[in-house]
Amino acid sequence: MWKKSARAIDKTLAFIEEWSLFIAVMTALIVALANVFLRKFTPISLYWSDEVVRKVIFFTTYVGAAAAIRSRSLIRVDALPQLFPVLKRGLTLLSHLAALFFAGIMVWLGWQMTLMAYHDTFARTSTLQIAEWKFYAVLPVVGVMIFVRSLIVMVEDWQGGPARE
Template identity: 70%
Template structure:
């Protein structure tokens, strides 16, 4: 039962991560390419908002990419010491997981606070497109929750000695 719930949540998170990153990066790429083509074509045409789109996509993809890194076990952690002293692998992995859980909790708390602050500020808008900034800050608590869940799943997998609790290798 618990395995089915984890699998369902994992698939949902995976769908959100992959498609949101695909759509965001595609939009940024198209905007940047169009701007370069228009600038280099000799005309005096410039897409003034393309740089802002690219900056916001980099912001978004950094945080959502961190969630994806946890799932694939690619997040930065202490690696050299366990290779020299194999007995330290489990304790250092646990410390790494606890640090990620703490970071995720901080992201939820501060992200929620900053999102609420931007939501209540009518002047907090992006400079060129005038999109409310709270949309972008809302990524922080969402990412924190997703990081927290993914880390708990990875911790359970490590504890049980399972490669991937969702059934995938």
């Protein structure tokens, strides 16, 4: 029962991560290329293209962190478990607990920042005038994704096999 639920959650999160990353990166690529083309061949320049690219980098950094947990690609110390294999399980647990702690901080502080920006009517992006709270809202959402994904990976490691088989 757990593996079936974990597999469904994993597939849903993977779909959200992959498609949102794809759409965001393609948007930044198209905007940046259009700006370069327009600047080189016409007197027109998209003054807002840099802002779009910056916001996409912000978005992809956090969503990419959630995706990195899925593939077990987060940065961690792996020299000690190679030298002392008996420490592998404990250090892996410590790594998962650190990711859970980080996710909790992201949810808490991200929610606070989102609320602050939501209540500040002047908190808008400089060129596109988009409300900043919409970008800060990514933090608690991705924090929840990281938390859930970390729990799934932690249980998989503890039980000895991935739930995605």
